[in-house]
Amino acid sequence: MINFTEPTITKTEKDYVSDALDNNLLSGDKKYTKLCNEWFHNYGYKNFLLTTSGSSALELAAILSKIKPGDEFIVPSFTFSSTANAFMLRGAKPIFVEINPDTMDMDVDKIEDKITENTKVIVPVDYAGISCDMDKINQIAKKYNLMVIEDAAQAVGSKYKGHPCGLESDIACFSFHETKNFTMGEGGAVYIKDDTLMDEAEIIREKGTNRKQFLHGMVDKYSWYKIGSSILPSDLLAAILYGQLERFDEILNRRLALWNKYYTFFANLEESGKLRRPHVPEYAAHNGHIFFILLNDEETRNNLMHFLKEHDIVATFHYLPLHAAPLGQEYGYKPGDLPVTEDAAARLLRLPLHHNMADEDVEKVCNLVKEFLEK
């Protein structure tokens, strides 16, 4: 059986978890949380906070954006529910924008048409760890005075014009879910560009209190200042993540090697018009998070998925566009509103890609895809 995804956990992660258990590092902001923060500072993220998930990172960002009922945010429909939920929990309305099927990222040429006097935030999503066209998005945001909150859940280890993904945005949100390249089981993080928002973010993350300042001896009692939530992860989970960060290059390079193997193999099938490979724009250096192909139609995609399953290979489709989902329809959208997104989502297939795969596993998947498409 070739699984679609598997985490890579070694002795390093296990040793750190044992250390955390032996030394009462159970709640948040202890040794391993600090080590993870330090690692990310050195990597380039000045203001970085671990969170309990990518979803809670987005919710923290939405609170910081001050978005409110009546406001709108622009978001691709081809994304995870959490990208939209975070802002909808603050009462805002999602305005869905088409994707560019080459990258499956937001189509930057379609953003401006969606802006109204109620727009507050643009929420680009770096699908498959391939960065969005951030300069163009930021130009639009600047022109209309909008915030950019980047959903970089899949983009840890990815770069935009040589910088870690997210640095171009006001806030960027990351995920360390079990399925991501670097994991802590359930977890995430925010990067916050504006130093002055950091104190507020720390209060929101600590249930709306200034407990952190109290623990650091900066105030003699702590109190309730803002609406907030419990967004600080256990140090036990940060211990897993720190083990993964120590193996950062090894994990990243292995994924990229497997991704490149798929990419190279499928060149001929792309040339003969059987499928499309992901397009990585010049400005992006991706992290090999997902390898996807676009088949010519939905039926071929579904039949290929079943064919691979018969050979014990798990390949999967991805997001069902949000605008056409039951909740999207409650917000006034309907199937047919975003034809490019609907068409690409119906043709997309993700192939197995994880650290434990051998080169031969990728070759097996490639050969079966070829056999099926050339039948």
Ligand SMILES: Cc1ncc(COP(=O)(O)O)c(C=O)c1O
């Ligand atoms: C684009 C995107 N945004 C947000 C999330 C949510 O992250 P988490 O599962 O850590 O809450 C995911 C997770 O799959 C995602 O892919």
